[in-house]
Amino acid sequence: MIPPTVAAPPRFTVSRRRLRLLGLTADDGIRWFFGGNALIAVIVLTLITLFLFREGAGFFGQNRSNLEIYRRAGLEYVDFIRAQTDDHTALTRYLSDLRVRWMTWLLEQERHSLEEANARLEDFDRFADRFAGAVDPLRELMSGLADHASGIKAKYQLTQDRRVEQAQLAAAGRTAEAAGIEISAIDFERELEPLRESLPTYRQLSRDLAGELTALLAEAPAPPTPALRQRMDRFAELTREYVAGFPAVEHRLETWDSAQPVPAHRAFTSFLFGRQWLTASSWQDWYGIVPLFVGSLLVAALALLLAVPLGVGAAIYVSQLASSREQRLIKPCIEFISAIPSVVLGFFGIVILGETLRQLSQVSWLSWLPGFPYSERLNILTAGSLLALVAVPTIFTLAEDALNNVPRGFKEASLALGASQLQTVLKIIVPASLSGIVSAVLLGFGRVIGETMIVLLCAGNRIEIPDFTRGVAVVTEPVHTMTGIIAQEMGEVVRDSIHYRALFMVGLVLFLLALVINYAAQKIMRRYRLSTG
Amino acid sequence: MVIADPPLMDSSAPELAGTPPPPAPAERSVVAQIEHLDFFYGTTQALKDVTLDLESRKVTAFIGPSGCGKSTLLRCLNRMNDLIEGARVAGGTVRIHGTNIYDRTVDVIEVRKRVGMVFQKSNPFPKSIYENITYGLRLHGRRDKSRLDAIVEQALRGAALWDEVKDRLHQSGLGLSGGQQQRLCIARAIAVEPEIILMDEPCSALDPVATAKIEELIQELRARFTIVIVTHNMQQAARVSDRTAFFYLGSLVEYADTRDIFTNPAKPQTEAYVSGRFG
Ligand SMILES: Nc1ncnc2c1ncn2[C@@H]1O[C@H](COP(=O)(O)OP(=O)(O)OP(=O)(O)O)[C@@H](O)[C@H]1O
Ligand SMILES: [Mg+2]
Numbered sequence: 001m002i003p004p005t006v007a008a009p010p011r012f013t014v015s016r017r018r019l020r021l022l023g024l025t026a027d028d029g030i031r032w033f034f035g036g037n038a039l040i041a042v043i044v045l046t047l048i049t050l051f052l053f054r055e056g057a058g059f060f061g062q063n064r065s066n067l068e069i070y071r072r073a074g075l076e077y078v079d080f081i082r083a084q085t086d087d088h089t090a091l092t093r094y095l096s097d098l099r100v101r102w103m104t105w106l107l108e109q110e111r112h113s114l115e116e117a118n119a120r121l122e123d124f125d126r127f128a129d130r131f132a133g134a135v136d137p138l139r140e141l142m143s144g145l146a147d148h149a150s151g152i153k154a155k156y157q158l159t160q161d162r163r164v165e166q167a168q169l170a171a172a173g174r175t176a177e178a179a180g181i182e183i184s185a186i187d188f189e190r191e192l193e194p195l196r197e198s199l200p201t202y203r204q205l206s207r208d209l210a211g212e213l214t215a216l217l218a219e220a221p222a223p224p225t226p227a228l229r230q231r232m233d234r235f236a237e238l239t240r241e242y243v244a245g246f247p248a249v250e251h252r253l254e255t256w257d258s259a260q261p262v263p264a265h266r267a268f269t270s271f272l273f274g275r276q277w278l279t280a281s282s283w284q285d286w287y288g289i290v291p292l293f294v295g296s297l298l299v300a301a302l303a304l305l306l307a308v309p310l311g312v313g314a315a316i317y318v319s320q321l322a323s324s325r326e327q328r329l330i331k332p333c334i335e336f337i338s339a340i341p342s343v344v345l346g347f348f349g350i351v352i353l354g355e356t357l358r359q360l361s362q363v364s365w366l367s368w369l370p371g372f373p374y375s376e377r378l379n380i381l382t383a384g385s386l387l388a389l390v391a392v393p394t395i396f397t398l399a400e401d402a403l404n405n406v407p408r409g410f411k412e413a414s415l416a417l418g419a420s421q422l423q424t425v426l427k428i429i430v431p432a433s434l435s436g437i438v439s440a441v442l443l444g445f446g447r448v449i450g451e452t453m454i455v456l457l458c459a460g461n462r463i464e465i466p467d468f469t470r471g472v473a474v475v476t477e478p479v480h481t482m483t484g485i486i487a488q489e490m491g492e493v494v495r496d497s498i499h500y501r502a503l504f505m506v507g508l509v510l511f512l513l514a515l516v517i518n519y520a521a522q523k524i525m526r527r528y529r530l531s532t533g
Numbered sequence: 534m535v536i537a538d539p540p541l542m543d544s545s546a547p548e549l550a551g552t553p554p555p556p557a558p559a560e561r562s563v564v565a566q567i568e569h570l571d572f573f574y575g576t577t578q579a580l581k582d583v584t585l586d587l588e589s590r591k592v593t594a595f596i597g598p599s600g601c602g603k604s605t606l607l608r609c610l611n612r613m614n615d616l617i618e619g620a621r622v623a624g625g626t627v628r629i630h631g632t633n634i635y636d637r638t639v640d641v642i643e644v645r646k647r648v649g650m651v652f653q654k655s656n657p658f659p660k661s662i663y664e665n666i667t668y669g670l671r672l673h674g675r676r677d678k679s680r681l682d683a684i685v686e687q688a689l690r691g692a693a694l695w696d697e698v699k700d701r702l703h704q705s706g707l708g709l710s711g712g713q714q715q716r717l718c719i720a721r722a723i724a725v726e727p728e729i730i731l732m733d734e735p736c737s738a739l740d741p742v743a744t745a746k747i748e749e750l751i752q753e754l755r756a757r758f759t760i761v762i763v764t765h766n767m768q769q770a771a772r773v774s775d776r777t778a779f780f781y782l783g784s785l786v787e788y789a790d791t792r793d794i795f796t797n798p799a800k801p802q803t804e805a806y807v808s809g810r811f812g
Contacts, residue, residue: 324618409656413718416613417669417725418646427668432659 049511056508059501063287064267066498070284072188072258073152074145074195079284080252081142081202087242088135094238095128098231102223123221134212138205145195150283152191159183192258199253206250210243271505277463277480279489279499287502289509291465295380295479298466299455300448302384302475303391307448308441310388311395315437318396319403320425331400338393345386346457354382354458361476371473378460380475386454391444398443402436403429439521446517450510452483459484482506562589564729564759565610570625572605574617579605581783582625587729592751592760594770594791597780598806603763606780607731610634610761611648612641629729646673649727653734655714657706657721662689662698665706665717669725684724691757692720693750712743719750723758730754732762736769748773767807771795779803 024032070076099121106117162183169178217236223229274288318330354377361372371381406429414424430437460478463485468474486503493500565587572580579602587593595603605614609627612634614620626633634644646669657665666685667675675681685702689695694716698709706717715735722730732751736744751760751773764770770777770791777794779787779802787794787803798804 407656409652409654410658412613412616412650412652413656413658413721414668415616416611416645416650416652417672417721418642419669419672420642423672427672428658 052504052508052511056501056504058496059271059287059498059505060264060267062498062501063271064262064264066285066287067262067266067270069153069156071260071262073156074149074192074258075153075284077192077195077253077256077258078142078146078149080249080256081138081145084206084246084249085135085139085142087245091235091239091242092128092132094235095131098223098228098235099124099128101231102228105225105228127216127219127221131213131216134209134216138202138209141198141201141205145198146283148194152186152188155191156186159186188258202253203250206246210246213239213243271502275465277485279502285499287498287505289482289506291463292480292482292485292506293509294465295459296449296455296481296483298380298474298479299383299387299459299481300445302380303387303448304441304445306385306388307391307395307444311392311440311444312399312437314392315396315399315403315440316425316430319400320429321421334393334396337389340389342390342451342453343457345389346454349382349386349454349458350378353385354378357382357385370471371476374476376460376476376478378458379478380459380466383455383459384475386458387448387451390451390454391448394447395440395444398440399433399437402433402440405436406432435524435527439524442517442521442524446514446521449517450483450514452487455481456484456487461488482510486510563587564589564629566626566628566631567606567609568626568628570606570609570627571623572602572609572614573621573623574605575619578623579783580609583780583783583785584625585778585785585788587759587761588776589759590755590757591775592755592762592773593776593778594774595761595763595778595780596765596767596770596806597786599765601780602783603780604733607650607733607761607763610729610731611645611650613645613650615641646725647727648729648731649722649725651715651718651722651730651732651735653737655711655718655738657709657714657717659705659707661703662706662709662717663702665721666724669721673725688720688724691723691754692716693746693753694720710743712739712746715739715743715747716750719747719754723754727758729759729761732760734763734765737765744769767795767809779806781806 021029102121102124103117106112106120107114110117112120162181166178166181166183169175169181217239220232220236223232271287271289273290274286275290276286276288277291278284278286314330314334318327322330358374358377360366361369361374366372410428410432411424414428415421419427459481461480461484462478463480466474466477466479470477486507489499490503493503563586567583567585567587570580570583571578583602583606595606597603608614609622610629614622622635627635629644629647632639634641658668660668663685666688667681670681670684675684686695686699689698694713697713698717701708706714709717715738719730719735736747739747748769751762754760755775762770762774774791777789777791778785779794779798779800781802787798787800789799793799794803795807798807
């Protein structure tokens, strides 16, 4: 028992004088040090954002003048006709495909020799040749016009270059020299006259073509089997559709107006929804992000498809079912994957994985798999499988955290009610940590969409929207990606050129994507923290 | 009110209105027998040669200073200690209806179905009230909706929670107050109809009113279940239990009728502890 004394309570010690430097104590210094570090992170992020926006923003102006000159120099006009001849080429390809099938049938079903088969196909070949040749006059007209339009564009670019030179000289104070540069303004209307004058010729040729094709269809050879006949019918149908489209082309050419300004939003939409990324072309450059975006998305989606079951499964096993010895073995292994330099993974992908998968695809008893066999060893499948390796450690680590954060009480309560380990995991622990797992997957997605080296090395780098009509087999096609294109092209572009800015725009899209993904992941994570207390 | 007249004032086990009187027990029927139990966490011994019988439809209280092994013994009764790495029963047996639950052939899930547990910190699942209660039943394959509905109501009434939650059965169990959550956990435990219910300091996080409700509830449950409760609250032990076991440093010091422990303890240590002089 403490004796009840009435001693005065001890006083607070008066704070001692501390060492001060420039009026700051050591505590202040430490405070400032940490605060400063945090501040630097914020500043750097702001700077990056500003920089990306500044460099990217110029793109739209440039892209608009890019589209403007496409119209004013008549390239657009020529491309209307080109679209028509391209359609024709596609139909010709359909015919040659039909020939291959017919030939196969003759050789394999009818057991003809090659000469016999070729002889049997003579009629067909005559038909196909006439069909293919029918478009030649039109194509000739088109290529003449194309040369002309290119000439106008080149002239225009020359004057633009002169203007730039003049401005530079003037800025440098060499006014006399600047004045000496002569710049002749281009009279687009006069330059375009040959194009306009060709319209009657076009009309004539187009009508001739329509007539000839219709006549040709009437005498199309009839294939011997129902399957082939069906294809032939389909061909006839496609051709009729094609011919029916001629008046529309004509109308477009008639009403085309080179002076009509390109609307401002086109500069934006042609980037965001443009289906072509074509640079350093002698005809016209296009900066459409869609093929790159689709490429990135496909690769990332395939990577996640593989990585989510692996990463989440491993996380569930390690955090809930494994003995501590297994934990000590598995965790470092998975976490080590993220320490492998991605260029090494990419190299492995090219040399081993890509080649192995291709050879596997050529094994005959696997040919039932969609897309098998294929010949391009670098494609979505190769890149996606390797990217999965990159995503697994991220998903695993975060998902394991989420699972471990489920309050112990839930697990105990479930077991005490007579649930088995597995029931407890599936019915209590996974649902309780679901949002944590979802955000782990999202962050894994962010990780793979931003990965560069592997896709650059393994995705095949073909800038084209893959053929989705092939269904799942689409994964055997090569693609290019947003990250890959920046890494590949940034080194060789001229600073401040439209191409340079277009790459920045792609970077900006990536950046915004990453921002959105991280934000969503954090939002989900926070909600999860609240719900499990 | 039941809690107003503590059982130690009462010579026979108090009967509640409405519940059928049990067939007057001539001799005490034993549900579980713990014999010479030694228990280790790694190399530290937490229980030393504990021997004790649990009587059917009685409330047994475990008391003793912190760290004396009350929770450990409790968790030996439904093998919850299996979860702890390095924890092991080194000697002795725990028999429930004569079967040693630590026998190799015994299914631990079966044990836990028959021995329910309520934890110190209320831990309803992050699911609806309804799902919380049906969880255990669904695990064991009960799917019949109308039957489940009936059991939910019965369990919630049994835990004196029905009136408070009957309109929000499908809302989250985490939205209830602390005391309600604890009663939900009790309802969840009784829904699977165990024989024994273990309660580890079930009221330690609750205010006096919520505590009183749980104590009242224990009184009601006594008619149907054998209850073991760990508590640090001497009054609580005195109020709710029929038998009391006092532990000290891993050993059972004294085990007797609650009335005797509190009024006439045989051992000086017990006397010192219950009168609050140490511990
Ligand atoms: N998981 C564990 N690992 C190692 N030792 C443990 C573990 N749990 C308990 N112990 C030890 O076993 C002994 C008994 O612990 P137990 O939890 O059974 O005590 P208790 O009587 O319930 O205490 P309290 O009243 O504080 O809850 C203590 O000495 C404790 O340190
Ligand atoms: Mg305890």
